[in-house]
Amino acid sequence: METKFTGIDGFDEILGGGITAPSTILIAGNTGSGRTILGVQSLCEAARNGEKVLYICITTQSENSIRESLSEYSFYEEALNVHIFNVSSVERDPLTMLVELGNIVNSVKPDRILIDPITPIGFGFPEAERRRFIYSLNSAIVEWNAVVYLTGTMSKSDVCRSVISDVADGIVHLSQEIQRRGSKRMITIIKMNRPNYIDGEHSFSINSNGVTIYPRITAPVVEETAQINRISAGIPKFDELSRGGLFELSATLIAGNTGTGKTLFGLNFIVEGAKNGEPGIISTFEDSPAELRRYAASLGLELEELEKQGLIRIIYTPPSEINACRHTIELRNYIQEMGAKRVLLDDISGFDYVFDTQIAKREHIANLIRLFKNMSVTSMFISGNMAAGSNILQTEIPVSSLADVLILLKHMDIGKEIRKTMSILKMHGSDHEKHLISYDISSEGVIIGEFLKDI
Template sequence: MENRSTGIPGFDEILGGGLTAPSTTLIAGNPGSGRTILGIQSLCEAVKNGEKALYICITTKSENGVREGLSNYSFYEEGLDIRVFNISSVERDPLTMLVELGNVVASLKPDRILVDSVTPIGFGFPEAERRRFIYSLSSAIGEWNAIVYLTGTMAEADVWRSVISDVVEGIVYLSQNIQRRGSRRSIKIMKMNNSDYMEGEHTFDISSEGIAIYPRINALNLDHTSELKRIDAGITKFNELSRGGLFELSSTLIAGNTGTGKTSFGLHFIVYGAMNGEPGIISSFEDNPTELRRYAASIGLELEELEQKNLIRIIYTPPSDINSCKHTVELRKNIEEIGAKRVLLDDISGFDYVFEEPVAKREHIANLLRFFKNMGLTSMLISGNRAAGNNVLVAEIPVSSLADVLILLKHAEIDKEIRKTMSILKMHGSDHEKHLIGYDITSEGIQIGEFLKDI
């Protein structure tokens, strides 16, 4: 027995390294969830690597009709063996189908087999007879010595009630939730014959290139025992206010009302790092790259020049297109490619489009922050502040307790003048300035001014 790759991006990762050969896996899900594409794509990738693969299609179409449909996908391989069984015959006489199938397998000796779908087999039979047939099919599969996929149209609750779940080593469940902004597709491992698979729900996309799976964050709580150094946030006088600067690997949340310059703080943090040997990633859910470059230039920051030197990468994702797992995979890819040491998320309220429950959003951001630390990054998050009134102590951001540093930006009326004010509400592991601090944003960047009053 050995582990073999499925050939599908992200699938091996959530399976814990691929599939055991031989083994049988049920790919279950609701209609339109992508079960057939997942199975056929894996078969075609195996063909590209020199394996023999057999697709058993239970349908009303001809083999030419099936191949014509598959040719729309870039992964399709002409070398895939296809055998078509008429769905009406299979419903009435599954045993004949089983005998014919056994003869085909014996003749071809394939390394991988997909039976799509087992749901209509013996559909008109009493349940007891269907169970006996599934056991017969299982015995036959045991003699094939191959990686076998079985697809089934089932609701999640029905999977465990099906006899098929008793005779397979693995169960993969795909679902499709049609929402106002499009479909959200998810995949999870319900059962697998190894203990290394990733639990929980992962997301995936389907395109003309096939399926791409985006594993959810699985951030371990690593212990960074070495003494962490201080780093410069790139803002004049901030080191003095923070008693030495931000800690390496720390997470800073900049919260504030509209127009307080939250993004300016983030741009200073990223640009200064890139200028001093710490490449950075900007993940923006609001401003596109052109807008960010123009904004940076207006405050004296040469963002575009650093991009051209591959010291800064901008990942722009419109809120309507945010897929939390895909976003994390894209972050990791870009972090590794440029060796990033700093990352900016602007604005984390974009995750509100993804998570209906605040608890789910909080969990995702907590995992993101741990993920950044594990990858050796110092992070900065931008968030709006929904708290009303002029109380500078109030910051109504559900994830504020997750960050190591919390900086609150507000407008305040002082001597009949609207002033921008900053207060450092917390800084783990360090003393910090306790006064309310005034600041301005000019063509030369953020200019921190005088203390305004005690808080």
């Protein structure tokens, strides 16, 4: 059997490389979830690559109206063959529709067909007769020797009860949840006639370019074979405190109160790498690129100049617009595009807008860390979730156990003076300074001072 691509960003990836031809794929979902757009977009991409495609639309609209609506999308191709069946007719007389449909297919001889939607066909008939019709349709589809998409207005439970699920080679379910910040769209592969598809829920979006799917992170453990070297974090004296600097491919979590300079630590980490020929990415949920540039310039960091040289890229995503899967795909693509070796995420509390539970957030960050390591990237995460005055040894930082290096920045009242303090709480594979360390921030950046006391 041949494998064909859908031509839709992310779809072939979650399908495990494409769709087996011939096959029958059910695209199910609730109203407005994007079933038609997904199906038609795949037809148009196939037409662009020289395939013959046929769109069977069961509706009350005219062909001109359908084409006018589809032409609003950039993927639309005039080569799309469109044939309209009146919805009231197919509800009453599905067998006549099946005969006519067979004649159309024999005339066009398409490589791909979309029947949209299939659920109204024989709607008023008893269930037994509808089942017989679906089996008759399936027999016809086998003779067509094509990739056939069927759409249906169905919930997941409807799919399980429907006879269509018995005859379909693959089932894709789309869902849409209207939220305060917009629509949350998810796609799930329920069934597929190939073993290597990516299960679970994946996020997707719809705009004038059509459907874009953002596969969930799947980052298996890859055994490290090369020697792991030490790299500088860009903070004077920190390499000494960490007994040689950070390890390549490690994940560092900088946690602390507001005003402790967490972002500055991260900027130093990225700028130091870029100055040494290691491109870096800053993913920020709080500060805009302009704000980061001004902040860095006030502390003598050449952030903007390194951006111009293509050694640093800033990705700004306002918290209200965060889509975890899309954000991860963007990071992965930018890492590949610029050969990035360092990544900074500031601040991971932005994921609280996305995930309902800390468990889900923890799982996402764990997969992010593994993805970065697999891509030979050293990462740093900023967390502002530490409450002022809290015990420095409390495990209230949700993802602290995931990091290879945990650094806590904190304001402390010492001798009637508020001092900035740093504690290296853990550093996998290396000894490190155990004392509480004072530091200050000036126009010259981070200045590490004296040891204060044992933790």
